[in-house]
Amino acid sequence: MEQQSPPASSSTTVTSTTPLLPQNHPWWHRHFHMNNSLSSELSGAVGDLGTFIPIVLTLTLVSHLDLSTTLIFTALYNITTGLLFHIPMPVQPMKSIAAVAVSETPHLTTSQIATAGASTAAVLFFLGATGLMSTLYRLLPLPVVRGIQLSQGLSFAFSAIKYIRYNQDFVASKATTPRAWLGLDGLVVALSSLLFLVIFTGSGDHYDRNGSDDDQPRRRNSKRLRILGSIPAALIVFLLGLVLCFIRDPSIFGDIKFGPSKIGFLSITWNDWKVGFLKGAVPQIPLSVLNSVIAVYRELSAAKVSVSVGVMNLVGCWFGAMPVCHGAGSSAALGFVCGILLFLLLKLRKMEYSGSNPGFSKFKFDSTVDAETSSIP
Secondary structure, three states, X not given: OOOOOOOOOOOOOOOOOOOOOOOOOOHHHHHHOOOOOHHHHHHHOOOOHHHHXXXXXXXXXXXXXXXXXXXXXXHHHHHHHHHHHOOOOOXXXXXXXHHHHHHOOOOOOHHHHHHHHHHHHHHXXXXXHHOHHHHHHXXXXXXXXXXXXXXXXXXXXXXXXXXXXXXXXXXXXXXXXXXOOOXXXXXXXXXXXHHHHHHHHOOOOOOOOOOOOXXXXXXXXXXXXXXXXXXXXXXXXXXXXXXXXXXXXXXXHHXXXXXXXXXXXXOOOHHHHHHHHHHHXXXXXXXXXXXXXXXXOOOOOHHHHHHHHHXXXXXXXXXXXXXXXXXXXXXXXXXXXXXXXXXXXXXXXXXXXXXXXXXXXXXXXXXXXXXXXXXXX
């Protein structure tokens, strides 16, 4: 009798793998780990200065806002919200309060500005703590929010045109003489800086390194963009502006005084609360609800953002710090860029060639451009 051979064993070998244990990073690694390069972070650090500096300087000169206190508390706000939300949160001045403080006659005092910010903060803190802010997000139509953002962007665009075209008197809060094309503070320097930012900032796209090797042109282009993107363009332009500022007026060196100034509680009266709430908080509250909270709800919790704005100002305003909100930083940046481009297009549109001989040696700029830009608020 023939012996039956045992059935052939399967050639497939089953291997078991032990799941990797979760990596336990220290707390400082989770909070301070950078997802982008250091140069990108340095450029992003000056992203809000385009709206921050003009408003802060105006309030400092007009309403005698304590600049040292404002800068210290704003720095603390940025650090705290960055640790809380794990993303860069814009910390910008409450623009409606700032506009009222400058336009009112007499100007709002520091105490009245503080009460306006504290009143707005109390309303936002209440809406966030009770959950009503999330309800408002569900009830308010999205086009209303986008309309507020568009109006803010257009406002910054017109402001950018005014700041570029005319010299500014921040004490009187008005434009003065037209800015020259040449010089350390001329239009040529401004447009050259804009071109530098456009070239070295890029579109923010990243190439997939695991992609196909056949796509060599795209790989080379991605490498070139990464090299250009490694240059902190915004920080370089900001530092260049500081250098040109000291070159134009060397007497600034003699006026430099190291701080900080003494920080203390403000003296606030009932009249300050009345003026601050009616003139400052009432127009600021709807703007903060829509632009500072609901507009950024897609990324974060509406209640969390609302409470954050409330806590910041309920703490800082008592010491005289400028009222701030989170705002829609992208709209501000878009507005300034659009304003610069719009100004350039207006100049090109109004440029008329004068002279009978062919060539480009003589141009005449129509004065209607000045009329268009001089009426910008």
